[in-house]
Structure formats: structure tokens, C-alpha cells
Amino acid sequence: MVQKRGIGRTLFVAFNYTFLLAISVLCLLPLIHVLSVSFSSSAAAMGGLVKLWPVQFTPNAYEYVLKKPEFLTALWITLKRVVLGVSISMFLTILTAYPLAKEKSKFKWRTMYAWLLVLTMLFNGGLIPWYMTIKSLGMLDSIWALVLPGAVPVFNVILLLNFYRGLPKELEESAFMDGAGHWTTLWRIYAPLSLPALATIGLFTIVSHWNSWFDGLILMNSPENYPLQSYLRTIIVGQDLTMLTSTDLSLLQDLSEQTVKTAQIFLGALPIILVYPFLQRFFIKGIVMGSVKG
Amino acid sequence: MTFKKWRHELPLHFMLLPALVLLAVFSYWPMVGIVIAFQKFYPNKGFFGSEWVGLDNFLYVYHLPGISQIVFNTIFIAVMKIIAGLVVPITVALLLNEMARERIKRMIQTLIYLPHFLSWVILGGVLIDVLSLKGILNQFLGWLGMDPVYFLGDNHWFPYVLVATDTWKDFGFGTIVYLAALTGIDQSLYEAAEIDGASRWRQTLNITIPGILPVVVLMTTLSLGNVLNAGFDQVFNLYSPQVYESGDIIDTFVYRIGLIDAQYSVATAVGLFKSVVSLVLISSSYLLAYRFAGYRIF
Numbered sequence: 001m002v003q004k005r006g007i008g009r010t011l012f013v014a015f016n017y018t019f020l021l022a023i024s025v026l027c028l029l030p031l032i033h034v035l036s037v038s039f040s041s042s043a044a045a046m047g048g049l050v051k052l053w054p055v056q057f058t059p060n061a062y063e064y065v066l067k068k069p070e071f072l073t074a075l076w077i078t079l080k081r082v083v084l085g086v087s088i089s090m091f092l093t094i095l096t097a098y099p100l101a102k103e104k105s106k107f108k109w110r111t112m113y114a115w116l117l118v119l120t121m122l123f124n125g126g127l128i129p130w131y132m133t134i135k136s137l138g139m140l141d142s143i144w145a146l147v148l149p150g151a152v153p154v155f156n157v158i159l160l161l162n163f164y165r166g167l168p169k170e171l172e173e174s175a176f177m178d179g180a181g182h183w184t185t186l187w188r189i190y191a192p193l194s195l196p197a198l199a200t201i202g203l204f205t206i207v208s209h210w211n212s213w214f215d216g217l218i219l220m221n222s223p224e225n226y227p228l229q230s231y232l233r234t235i236i237v238g239q240d241l242t243m244l245t246s247t248d249l250s251l252l253q254d255l256s257e258q259t260v261k262t263a264q265i266f267l268g269a270l271p272i273i274l275v276y277p278f279l280q281r282f283f284i285k286g287i288v289m290g291s292v293k294g
Numbered sequence: 295m296t297f298k299k300w301r302h303e304l305p306l307h308f309m310l311l312p313a314l315v316l317l318a319v320f321s322y323w324p325m326v327g328i329v330i331a332f333q334k335f336y337p338n339k340g341f342f343g344s345e346w347v348g349l350d351n352f353l354y355v356y357h358l359p360g361i362s363q364i365v366f367n368t369i370f371i372a373v374m375k376i377i378a379g380l381v382v383p384i385t386v387a388l389l390l391n392e393m394a395r396e397r398i399k400r401m402i403q404t405l406i407y408l409p410h411f412l413s414w415v416i417l418g419g420v421l422i423d424v425l426s427l428k429g430i431l432n433q434f435l436g437w438l439g440m441d442p443v444y445f446l447g448d449n450h451w452f453p454y455v456l457v458a459t460d461t462w463k464d465f466g467f468g469t470i471v472y473l474a475a476l477t478g479i480d481q482s483l484y485e486a487a488e489i490d491g492a493s494r495w496r497q498t499l500n501i502t503i504p505g506i507l508p509v510v511v512l513m514t515t516l517s518l519g520n521v522l523n524a525g526f527d528q529v530f531n532l533y534s535p536q537v538y539e540s541g542d543i544i545d546t547f548v549y550r551i552g553l554i555d556a557q558y559s560v561a562t563a564v565g566l567f568k569s570v571v572s573l574v575l576i577s578s579s580y581l582l583a584y585r586f587a588g589y590r591i592f
Contacts, residue, residue, distance in 0.1 A: 006493075009493075009494060012392075012494075013392070016389050016392055016393065017393070017398070019389065020386070020389055020390065020393065020402050021398075021402065023386070023406065024401075024402045024405035024406050025405070026462070027405050027406050027408060027409050027462070027466065028405055028408070030417075030420045030421065030424050031420065033420075033423070033424060033430055034419075034420050034423060034424075037423070048428045048429075048433065051430060051433075092312060092313050092316070095309045095310075095312065095313070096309065096310060096312075096313040098306075098309055099306035099307070099309050099310050100310075102306065107303060107306055109303075109306075109307070113310055113314075116314065116317065117313070117317065120317055120321040120322075122573055122576055122577065123325070123569055123573045124321065124324065124325065124569060125321070125323075125324025125325040125326070125327050125328050125565075125569075126324070126328065126548070126561075126562055126565030126566060126568075126569055127548055127549065127552055127553070127561065127565055128327075128330070128548075128552045128553075128558050128561050128562045128565060129323075129324040129325070129326075129327025129328055129330065129341075129562060130320070130324040130327075131552075131553065132324075132327055132330075132337060132341070132558070133319070133320065133323050133324045133327060134320075135337070136340070137319075148316065148320065149320040150320075151316050151320075152313045152316050152317055157313075181305060182302075182305040182306060182309070183305055186309070207411055210413075211411075211412070211413035211415075211416075212413075213413060213415045214526075214527070214530075218553055229413055229415045229416075230415075232415050232416070232419065233415045233418075233531065236415065236418055236419040236422065236531070237531075261419070262419075262423070265416055265419040265420060268413075268415070268416050269412050269416045272411050272412055273408075276408060276411060279411065280404060280407065283407075283470075
């Protein structure tokens with residue numbers, strides 16, 4: 001079956017491998033650079049000597065950051081919002097998708113409810129009315145402001161309801177026959193069977209909570225309530241409220257703003273890089289399920 | 295009978311209740327709050343306590359000197375992103391499809407999907423460092439004998455830097471949809487073409503491209519809804535006053551006049567304008583997709 005390949009094809013294959021490898025390296029290089037700067041000595045980092053490998057390797061920046069109270073507080077707030085936000089969102093997604101997955105003949109209100117959800121994806125009140133609503137509820141500076149406003153991820157509900165619909169109808173019918181109600185059917189049959197879809201949605205929700213920064217920035221008045229990404233933004237745009245003091249510098253030699261900043265950036269990205277292999281196993285299915293469905 | 299049916303349905307309503315309450319508070323109540331676009335709004339008086347001023351806020355914005363530039367920036371950046379966001383992923387997906395070695399292909403996929411999952415805060419931090427005057431990219435340009443470019447501070451460069459970095463972040467993730475469409479092409483078509491002696495190039499032109507065309511058309515149609523979405527997260531983390539002229543977009547403008555200058559009503563009016571136009575765009579793109587591709591979200 002192997003045909004003789006023309007010179008054109010050979011050239012194309014060589015070009016293709018080179019090009020694709022080059023662009024994939026390009027996706028990684030900036031991160032490697034930042035990682036290298038964070039592990040370099042202060043002088044090398046400030047002098048712009050670091051390329052893609054640490055110069056005068058030192059973990060000092062990390063030692064400093066991991067003891068920095070502002071960083072740890074922000075990390076703790078992010079962990080709280082991830083745990084609270086993901087559990088509430090997942091519970092609501094499982095619960096909301098079930099009635100909406102019913103046939104119209106079985107649940108005639110379905111269409112109306114579905115539109116009520118979808119409408120919130122198509123139109124919104126805009127930044128200011130949204131902010132004013134949360135403010136008038138007295139939620140500014142509270143962890144709930146980071147969790148509740150986005151607690152119903154409508155897109156995920158649609159993903160899951162499409163998954164529910166793919167499950168055989170007989171399962172539900174036999175459960176009803178045995179006297180089970182909707183509640184039992186949902187938690188005993190639908191939820192366990194949709195674990196792959198739930199894993200996808202769960203990982204996406206974790207990532208989106210970890211990455212959220214804008215809500216923290218505007219809904220938290222005092223910076224000590226910032227989640228990690230909002231805190232990182234303040235140091236990146238150079239408004240670091242906790243500049244290195246002379247005592248810091250004497251505590252740990254060879255420390256510069258540059259290395260401390262890059263160390264924090266890398267730590268902010270690290271959890272994503274760690275869950276990424278698991279994420280990758282699921283998300284391809286999820287995105288295809290969501291965007292090109294028959 | 296009807297009572298029994300009603301009792302059977304009741305739990306379904308209860309299951310929807312928590313989500314509906316949350317949406318009512320955090321999505322629908324803010325929609326009611328749009329009324330402040332037609333008021334001279336004072337925050338402590340609530341959505342209905344302030345003086346009504348009709349269309350004054352809209353007229354005020356309409357006469358602002360910089361507003362047409364902001365609308366232009368938004369559309370210019372968004373349209374370039376839409377085009378790059380279609381062309382680059384389709385090209386890369388086609389090239390990946392020509393790759394015979396599964397392991398290298400999977401490794402490349404792993405690497406190019408990664409930036410999609412990092413926030414613009416992280417990537418902003420990385421890019422500000424990499425693109426700065428003394429940054430690694432300018433060192434490279436200097437090594438090639440070129441003058442350094444202030445990528446994030448020069449109005450000529452900034453919009454293109456936005457498009458390039460946005461494409462860099464998301465092109466890999468964008469390939470997924472097309473790769474899925476590529477695996478859906480009937481393999482026997484290629485075998486038949488092979489027997490007829492068609493070259494790989496002819497196979498690509500006559501089998502592969504027509505095979506993914508429906509998905510390409512669908513994605514193009516759906517992307518029309520983004521004509522006013524130039525990407526707040528990205529612009530907000532990369533711009534600075536030097537590049538407001540070329541980089542300020544509707545969303546960043548709303549943020550600054552609304553939350554920094556506290557001109558709540560004016561910001562809401564601008565936001566409303568954007569929401570309405572976006573609603574029309576998204577609805578029509580979905581309607582088109584439904585009409586011509588049978589696409590439905592649920």
C-alpha cells in the first residue's frame with residue numbers, strides 16, 4: 001500500500017513537523033522564561049540576563065513568597081472560593097439539568113424554564129447594575145460575593161442536560177415502575193451514570209474559579225479579601241501594596257521584585273498545570289459535546 | 295389523574311427553584327437595574343429612587359469626543375480576533391491531520407491547548423515581561439539587528455499585539471472542534487481516492503475541506519456574535535494610558551467611567567447599548583445556524 005512519495009510530499013512532511021513543533025514550543029517558551037527568571041539571582045533577573053534557563057540558580061524567591069502573609073491569605077481565599085463555589089455549582093448543575101432534560105410531553109413547563117436560563121446567557125444587565133445589586137445585598141467583601149453570583153453555570157447545565165438525554169429512557173421508566181420518585185431517580189441513576197460528564201464540568205468549574213480575578217477586584221473593597229488572581233493582578237501592574245522592605249531584603253539576600261513577581265506568577269499557574277493532564281482527558285469530549293452537537 | 299400527574303411533576307419544579315432564585319437575584323434583578331441608564335442615579339436611593347432624565351445619558355456619551363474611537367477600536371480588534379480565531383485553528387487542525395505519528399501529534403496537542411487554561415492575569419504578567427523593551431523578544435530582535443519595539447506602549451503595535459497574543463492563547467483550543475470534525479470524515483473516501491491515484495493535496499482539496507466545511511460555516515456564523523467582544527480580560531491586563539488611543543474598548547471604558555469615575559448612569563447606558571447590539575448579533579447568528587445547519591444548543 002505504500003506509494004512512492006514525491007519529493008513535494010517529503011518536503012511538506014518535513015515542513016509540517018518543523019512548523020507544528022515550533023508553534024507548540026512557542027506556547028511553552030514564555031512560561032519557561034518566567035520560571036527561569038523566578039529561580040535566578042536578583043542581579044541576573046534585573047539585568048535581563050535570564051533567557052530560558054535560570055542564571056545563578058536560587059530558590060530564594062520561593063522561600064520568601066511562601067512565607068509572605070499577603071500571598072498566603074490570598075491563596076487561602078482562593079481555596080475557599082474553589083471548594084465552596086465548585087460544590088454549590090455542581091450540586092445546582094446536577095439538580096437543574098434533570099427537569100430540563102425531560103421530554104416536553106412529560107414536563108410541559110420545560111421550555112419556559114429552559115428559556116429563563118438561556119436568556120441570562122444572551123442578555124445581561126451590565127457591569128454597574130450587577131455591581132449595585134451585589135452591593136445592595138451587603139455582600140461586598142464577603143466570600144459569598146465570589147461564589148453566589150455565578151453559582152448557576154447555564155452553559156454547564158446545557159452540557160449536562162444533553163448528556164442526560166443520551167441516557168436510555170428505559171432506566172428512568174423502570175425506576176418509576178419500581179416506585180422511585182424523581183429525586184431517587186436523579187441521585188441513584190442519573191448522577192452516577194453521568195460521572196464522566198460531571199468530571200469534565202467539575203474540572204472546568206475548578207479552573208474557572210481558580211482563574212477568576214475581576215469579581216475579586218471589584219467586589220472586595222479591601223485588598224486583604226482579594227483571591228489569589230486579583231492579588232496577582234495588583235503586583236503585576238505594579239501597584240504592589242507590599243513593596244519589599246529593607247528588613248525583607250536583609251532577611252533574605254539576593255531577592256528582587258522581578259524574581260518575587262515571577263515566582264508568584266508561576267505559583268498562580270502551577271495548580272492549573274498540575275490538573276491539566278486530567279483536564280485534557282475530559283475536555284475534548286466536553287467541548288465537542290457542547291459546540292458541535294448534531 | 296391530573297392531580298396524580300401534578301404530584302409527579304411537583305419535584306421537578308422544586309429542583310429548579312434554587313437555580314431560578316439565584317438567577318432572579320443575580321441576573322434578572324440587574325436587568326431591572328438597567329433603568330438607571332435613564333436616570334441621574336444615586337447609589338443610596340436604589341434603582342427607582344433617582345431622578346429620571348430620559349435619554350440624556352445616551353446623548354452625553356454620543357457627544358463625547360473619544361467615543362467613536364472606542365467603538366472603532368472594539369470592532370477593529372474583535373473582527374481581527376474573529377478572523378485569526380478561524381483561520382489559524384483551521385490551518386493547524388489540517389496540518390495536525392496530516393501527521394502520521396500519533397505520539398508526536400498528541401504531545402503537540404497537549405502543548406498548544408495549555409495557554410487556554412491560564413488566566414489573563416497570569417498571561418498578562420508573563421507577556422508584560424516578555425514584550426517589554428528589555429524583554430526576551432526585544433533581545434531576540436536586537437540579535438537579528440532590529441530596533442527594539444515597545445509592543446505594549448506603542449499605539450501602532452498594540453492592537454496587533456492584542457490579536458497576536460489572543461490567538462496565541464486560544465488557537466490550540468480552537469483546533470479541537472475541527473479535529474473532531476476531521477475524525478468524522480468517512481475514511482473510505484480517502485481509500486477510493488487513493489485507488490484513483492489522487493495526490494494528498496487533491497484529497498485535502500476534494501475530501502477533507504468539503505468534509506469540515508459545515509463545521510467551519512457553523513463556527514463562522516456563531517462567531518458573529520462576538521463583534522463587540524474585543525476581550526475585556528486581555529485588554530484590561532495589558533493596556534496602559536499610553537495605548538488608550540488604540541486599545542481602549544467599550545468594556546474597559548464602561549469599567550473606568552462606571553467604577554473608577556463613579557458615573558454609574560453613563561456607564562450603564564454604554565453597557566446597555568453594547569448588550570442590546572450583542573443580543574441582536576447573537577440571536578441572529580444562532581438563528582442563522584439553526585436555519586442552515588440545524589444547530590441547537592438544547
